[in-house]
Amino acid sequence: MPLIVVDVMPKAEILDPQGKAVTRALTRLGHEAVGQVRIGKRFELTVDGEVTDELLGRIRTVAEDVLANTVIEDVVGIHVEEQA
Amino acid sequence: MKVGVVTFPGTLDDRDAQRAVRLAGHEPVALWHRDHDLQGVDAIVLPGGFSYGDYLRAGAIAALSPIMTEVVDAAKRGVPVLGICNGFQMLAEAKLLPGGLVRNATGLFVRRDQRLTVERTSTPWTNGFEPGQEIVIPLKNGEGRFVSTKTELERIEGEGLVAFRYAGRNPNGSMDDIAGVSNAAGNVVGLMPHPEHAVELGFGPDTSARMRSGLDGLTIFALALESVAA
Numbered sequence: 130m131p132l133i134v135v136d137v138m139p140k141a142e143i144l145d146p147q148g149k150a151v152t153r154a155l156t157r158l159g160h161e162a163v164g165q166v167r168i169g170k171r172f173e174l175t176v177d178g179e180v181t182d183e184l185l186g187r188i189r190t191v192a193e194d195v196l197a198n199t200v201i202e203d204v205v206g207i208h209v210e211e212q213a
Numbered sequence: 214m215k216v217g218v219v220t221f222p223g224t225l226d227d228r229d230a231q232r233a234v235r236l237a238g239h240e241p242v243a244l245w246h247r248d249h250d251l252q253g254v255d256a257i258v259l260p261g262g263f264s265y266g267d268y269l270r271a272g273a274i275a276a277l278s279p280i281m282t283e284v285v286d287a288a289k290r291g292v293p294v295l296g297i298c299n300g301f302q303m304l305a306e307a308k309l310l311p312g313g314l315v316r317n318a319t320g321l322f323v324r325r326d327q328r329l330t331v332e333r334t335s336t337p338w339t340n341g342f343e344p345g346q347e348i349v350i351p352l353k354n355g356e357g358r359f360v361s362t363k364t365e366l367e368r369i370e371g372e373g374l375v376a377f378r379y380a381g382r383n384p385n386g387s388m389d390d391i392a393g394v395s396n397a398a399g400n401v402v403g404l405m406p407h408p409e410h411a412v413e414l415g416f417g418p419d420t421s422a423r424m425r426s427g428l429d430g431l432t433i434f435a436l437a438l439e440s441v442a443a
Contacts, residue, residue, distance in 0.1 A: 200365075
């Protein structure tokens, strides 16, 4: 069964307190090479049958209307993976 | 006047809001998220809590509830709608109000009696206040930071849609100290602090006169009829 992956990130201009906390922890552990961490979301949608352009179009609508709130987040990627 | 208070799974302050409506002289009507029936109410309150455990985003799933179809229609007809805390988050998710609410800049849940400045008084929920009046009502949330894009924020400020602003220290990093906003028509208002917790002696914020005697929230629920008709 095909797997459609939707990636959502907080908008760049919006402070991400979670990412900031992780960045600070990494710095404390001595990983100075890591400049910044931002945390987003990965959605995995399994679908029945073939992944058509029409279906991907509908998934994009769902991603922008429901999975992400485009006032504060961006849909940064939609891609198809084969399920293991 | 009949004021509907919608209960969602995970709503906490619905009965507090119903009590506030009653203390302000109106009749509260309990509404259920799965119904498509507003039971003929004259105004609607979306109360606070953690609907659906804040899954996906705070207020996001509740904003897709069956009753929200009717709430959105009513809001567009001019019916007064008030969103408190999680209710504000739902109104933002439903795009009835501009902007969004995200995790507090400190990453901490904040609970305090909060000073606010009333900015917009041309709404049925705020017309009992004087412009610039300072009030104190409780604040309690983890995701109360109001954010928006730069251009949207300019529009919100330019059109005078800010209903309440934090006075004194900004508790959560909200842009422009925004605590509450309204739609252009003014019938839809959302705010993060909780007016329903400042309506009764013995339970509100402290005042200089007496402990727990703050009643500033009552003015919001007073909903003067003439303003609704206007």
